[in-house]
Amino acid sequence: MDETRGRHSRSDDETRPVDLGPGGLPAREPIATDPDPAVAAALAVVERSIAQMANRVTRPLLDAPSQPYRLRPLAKTGLAMFPVVLDVSRLGEAADRTAAHRALDAYAAAGGNALVVDDAADGASAQLVGTWLASRRRREQTVLAARVGTAGDLTAASLQAAVERLLHRLGTDQLDLLVLAGHDRTTSMEETLTAVAGLFDAQRIGHLAAGDHTPERLIQARVLAGQRGLPRFVAVAPVHSLVARAPFETGVAPVAHAQELAVLPRSPLAGGFLAATVPTRGALRRLRELDPARAERLQPNLTRRGMRIVDAVVRFAGERDVPPAAVALGWLLTRPHIAAPIVSATTVEEVWAATAAAGVHLSRAEVAALDRASAE
Structure with a gap:
């Protein structure tokens, strides 16, 4: 000075x-x-x-800068979500209560307002979220979603039990969004949607989303909803990322567009591959010693195409001084009908890397380069 x-x-x-x-x-x-x-x-x-x-007391010539993101509407539900949804299903596995609350605090501090829990978990994660929502008094500001039927059981009795179990663990009386993980081949779609209608009537859920449903199942559900007056899906949560593009883009995407479904991509970082935490084969060998299961999941991505994608993501991240995860998620946020990707994080550092995507606005040239790198 x-x-x-x-x-x-x-x-x-x-x-x-x-x-x-x-x-x-x-x-x-x-x-x-x-x-x-x-x-x-x-x-x-x-x-x-x-x-x-x-x-007279003076003020700055310019107002303080606005938030670097805007909340994104979930179809026509009236719900507005932060550009990155936090999947908290693993919080109970990898963190104690203090560490879990610290990660949730970091997400809220970044502007985050949408959480997803999974009924397939042992319940510890949902309880941690429930205590955090109560202690921080954030239930009214939070879009709370829950995924049920991961084990493939979507009978009326199972669905009712799963929702009540989640509500008890979360300490709330309603879920804003219920996500059906997939289609139960032994239970008719009509039975499942009829059970969901009962949950709507009891005000236990606010809206309904599909998970790993095929285009044919989404069409069947819409037809049944129209014919029987049953609840409609307002969103779909398929696997979708720079690495896994074709199944969504050639299958679910046209139906989502036709039905005006919001898209909540799952596994948007391809198990951490697009976070560049394991960008080389040497790193994968080391990971096999520490976490064999995760190394096995990442192995299929170590192709020429996979490394081409990571190289582009890392390059743009370096130019912008943001984590690679933010660029990979930022690409998704440029795609049609994407409301917000669902990201699993258990640490403050992982939360920061993911939520940084809310402030990343990729240029057309960057999007085109990532499109080319990820072309199949």
Whole structure:
């Protein structure tokens, strides 16, 4: 600061001490008078205006910058979600209560307001979320979603039990969004949707989403809803990322467009591959020693195409000084009908890397380069 001041200082004559008037303002000579009464009156008005301005509390010339993101609507439900949804299903496995709450606090501090729990988990994660929502008094500000039927059982009795179990663990009386993980081949779609209708009537859920449903199942569900007056899906949560594009883009995407479904991509970082935490074969060998199951999941991505995608993601992340995960998620946010990707995170660092995507606005050239790198 001294050097800066020195470069812009004036000569000794110009930097002589300034007399301060009342309030710490520089003393000012009165405005010159004029013998013409009209001019004198005008000068008096100017004098008073200057005095009023000197005593007025000033504000910055520019307002504080707005949030670097905007909440994204979930179809026509009236719900608005942060651009990244936090999947908290693994919180109970990898963190104690304090660490889990710290990760949730980091998400909320970034502006996050949408959480997903899974009934397939042992219940610890849902309980951690419930205690956090209560202690922080954030239930009203949070879009709470739950995934049920992961084990493939979507009978009326199983669905009712799963929802009640989740509500109890979360300490709330309603889920904002119920996600059916897939289609139960032994249970008709009509039975499942009829059970969902009962949950709607009891005000236990607010809206319904599909999970790993095929295009044919989505069409069947819409037809049944129209014919029987049953609940409609408002969203779909398929696997979709830079690595896994074709199944969604050639299958579910056209139906989602036709039915105006919001899309909540799952596994958007391909198990951490697009977070560049394991970008090389050497790193994968080391990972096999620490986490064989995860290494097995990442192995199929170590192809020329996979490495081409990671190279592009890492390059743009470096140019923008953001985590690679933010670029991979930022690409998804440019796609049609994407409401918000669902990201699993258990640490503050993982949360920060994911939520940084909300402030990433990729250029057309960057999007085109990622499109080319990920073309199949």
